[in-house]
Amino acid sequence: MTTSDFDSYRPPEDGPRRRRRPSVRGAAAGAARDLARSGRTWLNRDGGGAREAPAVPDAQFSAYYGQAIIKAVPWKHEIPAYLFLGGVAAGSGIIASGAAATGRPALRRNSRYTAMTAVALSGAALVADLGRPERFLNMLRTVKLTSPMSVGTWILSGYAAFAGVTTAAEVVRAVPTKPGSVVDLAKQAMRIADAPAAVGQALFGPPLAAYTAVLLSDTVTPVWFESRNQLPFVFVGSAAMASGGVQMILSPTAETGPARRFALLGVATDLVAMHRLEHHLAELELNEPVETGEAGRKLKLAKALTVAGGLGTLLSGRSRALAVASGTALAAASALTRFGVVDAGMVSAKDPKYTVGPQKRRLEQRRSSGTVHDSIVTVR
Structure with a gap:
């Protein structure tokens, strides 16, 4: 939606009018004049307008005819x-x-x-x-x-x-x-x-x-799209700790030194990237899908297994049993991370507030930066 200078133009008030006997219609006109003098309009109630009474209530976003704004991916x-x-x-x-x-x-x-x-x-x-x-x-x-x-x-x-x-x-x-x-x-x-x-x-x-x-x-899925700067690091770190963990299970402990170091690098990358992802989503008020529900439980368990598996990897040394247990924890954490991220994205797609909220924030940012001639909210 775009606006122009003509949208803010209001015709000047007429000269003095003869007094009329008060009536219901006159009272409404007086209320409209009071509304205009107070700096509100019938559209946005922020200035302009002379004789118009508020005709449209403040908009409240919701689902479109009971349907989600965007369609969740049909993945299993x-x-x-x-x-x-x-x-x-x-x-x-x-x-x-x-x-x-x-x-x-x-x-x-x-x-x-x-x-x-x-x-x-x-x-x-x-x-x-x-x-x-x-x-x-x-x-x-x-x-x-x-x-x-x-x-x-x-x-x-x-x-x-x-x-x-x-x-x-x-x-x-x-x-x-x-x-x-x-x-x-x-x-x-x-x-x-x-x-x-x-x-x-x-x-x-x-x-x-x-x-x-x-x-x-x-994609337009809110959690995935808004995590575009952090999600690649999460997946790369998750892949490193999973593959290193699998080799800690399958290979002799004497040869798995590089695999253990690779897994520890993945653990550090995954934990830091997930922390930054969650912090970023919290700033956008999109953290609920990754912290609650089935997705939240999977991601919390994944973080716990990542920490436990990382500590076990550090201490495994020559212990075959500890290496197998730590590798299993890391592989399970990686799987839970992938499943949790996918579930969180689907949840965010089904609730309209996760789509409308970021759009409104982008619009506010554009206006605060001086871009006031349009209301485009889909600019990435």
């Missing part, structure tokens, strides 16, 4: 699972590449198997949400850099390709062969392709961990 458990498994796959690929470079065969093998399994299950969860596999393939027909879904599809596909090569190299390495046999030739070919594939897997890991946060925040 497949999408949060897809987000969690993608994070595990991304972090496991980075750990596997580091293990290959530092000579940790057990950690390298387990991380590669974990990465391939997680990315396969992640893709399966995405296809299950899409309904038909060809819908995923159709997204590979084009590349649209302005679409997080299009870019994310190619990131997932590229990572899966490199993970497939490193996993095949690991499988062939474990198969006994005779010199000159077909399997021996395959093993030599995989040995050549192993290092470049490991580098590619490590390079595709961080984008795979972060793009899902961009995918969520590029």
